[in-house]
Amino acid sequence: MPRAWSLKARPQGMPKHTDFAIVESASQPLGDGEVRIANSWLSVDPYMRGRMNDVKSYVPPFALGEAMQGGAVGEVVESNVPDMPVGTKVLHMLGWRDEAVLPAAQVQKLPDLGADDQAFLGQLGMPGMTAYFGLLEVAGAKAGDTVFVSAAAGAVGSTVVQIAKAKGMTVIGSAGGAEKCDWVKSLGADAVVDYKAGSAAKGLMAAAPNGIDVYFDNVGGEHLDAALLAANMHARFAICGMIDIYNDGQAQELRYLAKVIGARLRIQGFIVSDFMDRAAEFYADMGKMMAAGQLQRQETVHEGLDAMPDAFMGLFTGGNTGKMLVKV
Missing domain, CATH: 3.40.50.720 (NAD(P)-binding Rossmann-like Domain)
Incomplete structure (x- = not known):
């Protein structure tokens, strides 16, 4: 049964474990144009803290009791889209969960830059x-x-x-x-x-x-x-x-x-x-820098979906060097 983290209560100050809760739901069937993704890497980022407040901002707040969202990389395991077959590695925004079902239009195939999958949640994301x-x-x-x-x-x-x-x-x-x-x-x-x-x-x-x-x-x-x-x-x-x-x-x-x-x-x-429509420009230039040996990266990895709150809270206590990630 798919599992996802939800916001149980809106944090007051520094978030704590009791602000989060795991929710389970039945695996939903695919609709037209949709894909099912088994998430392998999940991102936590500082901006997510703002979405935990019930205030108007550039992105809507997380709804209490509903699965949260964030960057994720995974593999298509079921597809109703011919050009996104099973086995395709993808990037999308239904993180904080182990399985995602969403329209293929909201999914991006990982560019072929010769980088590890998780790099597209950090330096290449x-x-x-x-x-x-x-x-x-x-x-x-x-x-x-x-x-x-x-x-x-x-x-x-x-x-x-x-x-x-x-x-x-x-x-x-x-x-x-x-x-x-x-x-x-x-x-x-x-x-x-x-x-x-x-x-x-x-x-x-x-x-x-x-x-x-x-x-x-x-x-x-x-x-x-x-x-x-x-x-x-x-x-x-x-x-x-x-x-x-x-x-x-x-x-x-x-x-x-x-x-x-x-x-x-x-x-x-x-x-x-503001710059998402210029992603191709970004990948081209970063690819050149990678090929020239001008880029390196480091990751702080937490293991398992259960570790999501710890990884997120670690962002505010200096718990990461480089990109903070959760490996599902």
């Missing part, structure tokens, strides 16, 4: 597209720029580091703890700020004495304030996440916000779905 278009399109980063990226040991941040280096930029990353900082440095970062070892602002000013031209924000709070302090004239900020406030909703005071005026800063938020 939504996090990678977030990094790619946020850095190059939203921030307009170019060769010679000095780029600061927060959460540089995460799925998005670590990809930003590597794309920026491949495109001829100087890169400063921020990560928590010596082990993560060492890994970010191994990706090619020119300097790494250990925010657990002291002030992010002091660390960034020391790492970038000539200032920064681009900030890629995954964190908000103290990191955003540090970037404001270090920003050069006409610096560009791409804001894709503020994990600092996802649980308590309390934004930290920005002491250097007035820098926006004098330095003529451009701060732009974005959602990766």
Whole structure:
């Protein structure tokens, strides 16, 4: 019998195990144009925390008692679609469950890039597209720029580091703890700020004495304030996440916000779905970087569907290096 995780209660602050519950349902027959997928890899991502709140946002909130959603990779095991036969490896958005039935129009065949299936939930999936278009399109980063990226040991941040280096930029990353900082440095970062070892602002000013031209924000709070302090004239900020406030909703005071005026800063938020129609461009360029040996990745893997809440909560406690995944 198919199993899926549902939201039992809306979290207050940091989510806890009692906010989630497994639901079982009878295996449903396929309709016209539908496929049945046995999920093999499931994604947890920080944006899912916002969907657990009953508030209006760019995506609807999860409904209490109903199966949650998220990125998933699996294999077609039954099909009513001739061009998506049994055995096809696919990417879709009915994660948090072991089996998915959905229209083939909502399913994407995995591109033939010679990568592991799970890479399409991380560096070659939504996090990678977030990094790619946020850095190059939203921030307009170019060769010679000095780029600061927060959460540089995460799925998005670590990809930003590597794309920026491949495109001829100087890169400063921020990560928590010596082990993560060492890994970010191994990706090619020119300097790494250990925010657990002291002030992010002091660390960034020391790492970038000539200032920064681009900030890629995954964190908000103290990191955003540090970037404001270090920003050069006409610096560009791409804001894709503020994990600092996802649980308590309390934004930290920005002491250097007035820098926006004098330095003529451009701060732009974005959602990766803004660029989904350019996926072919992303795969082509990332494929070239992969072939040139300019990309590497790391994954933190939890085993089994039962581990989904632990994997998700680990995103907010520094429990992952690289992409956080669940192997079904």
